[in-house]
Amino acid sequence: MPSADGTIDPRRFIADLAAAVGTRHIQTDEDVLAPLLVDERRRYHGDALAAVSPADTAEVATVVRLCAASGIAVVPQGGNTGLCGGATPRREAPSVVLSLRRMREVRRIDRLGRTITVGAGATVAEVADAAAAASLLFPLSFGAEGTAQIGGALSTNAGGTNVLRYGSARALTLGLEVVLADGSVTRLGRGLRKDNTGYDLKHLFVGGEGTLGVICEATLALHPPSRQRATAMATVAGAAEGLELLARLQEAADGRVSACEWLSPTTRRLACEPPAGARDPFGGGPESLVLAELTSSRAGDDLRRLLEEVLAESLEAGVIGDATVADGTAAAERLWQVREAPPEAEKRAGGSIKHDIAVVVDRMPAFLEQATEAVEAILAGVRVNAFGHLGDGNIHFNLLAPADGDPHVLLDNEERLTGAVFDVTESLGGSFSAEHGIGQRWRHELARRTPAAAVDLMRRIKATLDPDGILNPGKVL
Numbered sequence: 001m002p003s004a005d006g007t008i009d010p011r012r013f014i015a016d017l018a019a020a021v022g023t024r025h026i027q028t029d030e031d032v033l034a035p036l037l038v039d040e041r042r043r044y045h046g047d048a049l050a051a052v053s054p055a056d057t058a059e060v061a062t063v064v065r066l067c068a069a070s071g072i073a074v075v076p077q078g079g080n081t082g083l084c085g086g087a088t089p090r091r092e093a094p095s096v097v098l099s100l101r102r103m104r105e106v107r108r109i110d111r112l113g114r115t116i117t118v119g120a121g122a123t124v125a126e127v128a129d130a131a132a133a134a135s136l137l138f139p140l141s142f143g144a145e146g147t148a149q150i151g152g153a154l155s156t157n158a159g160g161t162n163v164l165r166y167g168s169a170r171a172l173t174l175g176l177e178v179v180l181a182d183g184s185v186t187r188l189g190r191g192l193r194k195d196n197t198g199y200d201l202k203h204l205f206v207g208g209e210g211t212l213g214v215i216c217e218a219t220l221a222l223h224p225p226s227r228q229r230a231t232a233m234a235t236v237a238g239a240a241e242g243l244e245l246l247a248r249l250q251e252a253a254d255g256r257v258s259a260c261e262w263l264s265p266t267t268r269r270l271a272c273e274p275p276a277g278a279r280d281p282f283g284g285g286p287e288s289l290v291l292a293e294l295t296s297s298r299a300g301d302d303l304r305r306l307l308e309e310v311l312a313e314s315l316e317a318g319v320i321g322d323a324t325v326a327d328g329t330a331a332a333e334r335l336w337q338v339r340e341a342p343p344e345a346e347k348r349a350g351g352s353i354k355h356d357i358a359v360v361v362d363r364m365p366a367f368l369e370q371a372t373e374a375v376e377a378i379l380a381g382v383r384v385n386a387f388g389h390l391g392d393g394n395i396h397f398n399l400l401a402p403a404d405g406d407p408h409v410l411l412d413n414e415e416r417l418t419g420a421v422f423d424v425t426e427s428l429g430g431s432f433s434a435e436h437g438i439g440q441r442w443r444h445e446l447a448r449r450t451p452a453a454a455v456d457l458m459r460r461i462k463a464t465l466d467p468d469g470i471l472n473p474g475k476v477l
Contacts, residue, residue: 008070008094010049017052017096020062025102026052027051027283036097039088040081046089048075051097057177057185057216060098064214064470065183067096072321073473074098076210078152079123081144082438083354086156086209090474100151106130114222115174115191120151120215126159136222139166139258151215157207159435161339164391165258165295166223168435170207175219176202180212181466182251191219191437204461209437210472212465224297226258230307231294231332234314234323235287240365242290244319244391245310252310253294256303261291261339262390265370265385266400270349271341278341279334281324290320290390291339292331342387342396350407352385352398353414355421359430361393367428371397374420379413381405394434397421438476446476 017026027033028050037046049072054060067074073095077087089095103119104126111134118127124138124145131138140153142160152158154176159168166172175189189195189201205213236242239262246260263271268289273281294303304325312325315365326332346352359367371383381402388395398418401410410417422432426449438446447455455477462469462477 006209008072013066013070013072015051016066017050017063020066021052021059025053026225027053032095034082035218036077036099037089039085040083044085044088045091046095047076047091048089048095048097051077051099053099053102055102057103059177060100060179060214060216061183061185062101063096063098064179064181068182068468068470071468071470072096073470074214075472076100076151076155076214078121078149078155079144079147081176082152082156082439083356084441085432086437086439086475087152088440090440093473098214100149100214100216104149106312107217109136109222109386110191111136112225113193115219116222117175117191117217117219119217120149120154122149122150124150124153131222132225134222135225136378137225138172138222140169140172143343147310150218150220154206154215154218155209156437157435159217159389159392159394161259161261161389163389163394163435164260165255170203172188172221173202173218174221176205176215177217178202178205178213178215181468181471185216186213189219192244202437204465207437208440211462211476212471214471220352226295226297227295227299228301229293229329229332229415230303230304231326231335232292232307232311232323233281233335233338234290234292234320235282235285236290236313236320238288239390241319242288243364245290245314246390248314248319249292249294249307250311252306253303256294256296256301257292257391258295259291259293260389260391261388262395263289263291263339263342264384264386266385267342267345267387268338269302270345270385271338273345273348276341276345276348278337280338281335282322287321289338291335312352328372339387342385342441346385346398346400349383349400351410352400353410353417354436355397355399355418355432356394356434356436357397357421357430358394358434359425359428361391363428363430364390364393364395365420367395367424367430368397370428371421371424374424375399375417378416378420379409381409382417393430440475442475443476
C-alpha cells in the first residue's frame, strides 16, 4: 500500500508480492530482469520493480490487486516474441512484469467436443503437441510457436500460416478465464460452439494485448488431424498469377488448401543466399514463388495427384512457370525452409523496417505495385522484401536499405517510408496491422487512421474495465 504521502515503499511492496507467490518466484536482480525489459527487435527498453511468476489464477488475482492498491502497472508478458513492443514495460510509471510461464498445464481435452483447456503460459507448440497426443489438431502455427505462449498469442490475435483454412486465434477461442484490473476473476464463454447469452465478451480480450485484463486460461477449438499432406512450390510472374493459382487450387481441392504463401523475387533471393540453410528448388531466378499445401483428415484422399493435376493445368495455361511437388516429409520441410528464412535473412542484410499489412485479397497486386512505387520515390534503391499469406491478404511489406548505400539511410527515412506504405494500404481499404498487433509501435497510427468514433469507443471500454490505467499502460491506446 502507498504511504500517507502517496509514495510507494518498494521493499514493502516486494514483500507483499513474495507473500502472495513465494520469494522464489519474484525476480528483482537487474541481470535477471534485463532480457524481460527489452522487446524482440530491441527497439523498446523499459523498467520494472520486479518480475512475478504466479502459479495459478488465484495468485494472478492477488498480484493484480496488490498492484492496483499501490498504483503499480501490470505488464503481462508471455514468450516476449512480439514485434511491436506490446510486452515491454514503459519507463513512465513503476511496473511489474507478470509472467505466466508457470501456468502451462493442459487442464482438459475433450475429444468428442474437440476442445482443449490450457493455462495461458503453455507455448503454442505445447498446445499443438498435447492435441496431437489426443489424435487432434491445434492449427495455430507461426515461426515463434516454440517460445510464444498461448496467452500472448490470444492477446495479439495471432495469425500464421494456417489462417486460410482455420482462421486466426480469435476463431479458435471458445472460452477464457480472465483477471480484471481490480483483481476479480471472470469466466467468459464455456467452451460451447453455440452460446448467444448476451455480448460475446471474450473477444474483447482476444487482441486486447493485456490492456483490458490478464488471460489466465483458454479453452480452444481443435480439429481432426491431418492424415495426408501434399506440398508444392511454383514460380509465378507476380502476385496476380499467384492468386490465380490459389483460385485454381481452392476450386479443385474443396476446402483442403491449408496454406498458400507468396515470396517476392527479393525475398526468394535473400532466403536462399549463403549462409542461409534454405535452398531454392529451381536454382534461382527472377520470378516470385508460391508455396501451397493441401491437407486432409481422410486417409483415402490422393492429394498429391490432385496437386499435380492443378499444377500441370496451370503450367499449360501459363499461370506458373515451373513447379515441384515434395515427395515426402523431408522434401516438404525443405520447401517450408524457404518460406521461413526471411526474418533471419533480413537480419543478415542489416535489418529492416517491417510492415504487417492486410488488404482484400484481390487488391494485393495493386497494393504491391503502388506501395513499391511510393517507397522508391522516397528512397532510391530501397529493397522491397515482400512476402506472406497469399490466401488471407496479409503481406509483410518489409524494407531494406539500398544494397550499395549507407544502412542508416533507411532509418533516417523510416517515418516517410512507413507513412507512404500505410497511405497506400488505407487507400485500398486495408489494415496497417494484420497479425502483429499495435503495442507501442503503432499507437499513433491507430489514433490517426482508425475512425474517431471507433477510437472513442475503445477508450470508453478501456476506462470502464481499467479506470486507473494499470493494465499494460501505453499500449494500443
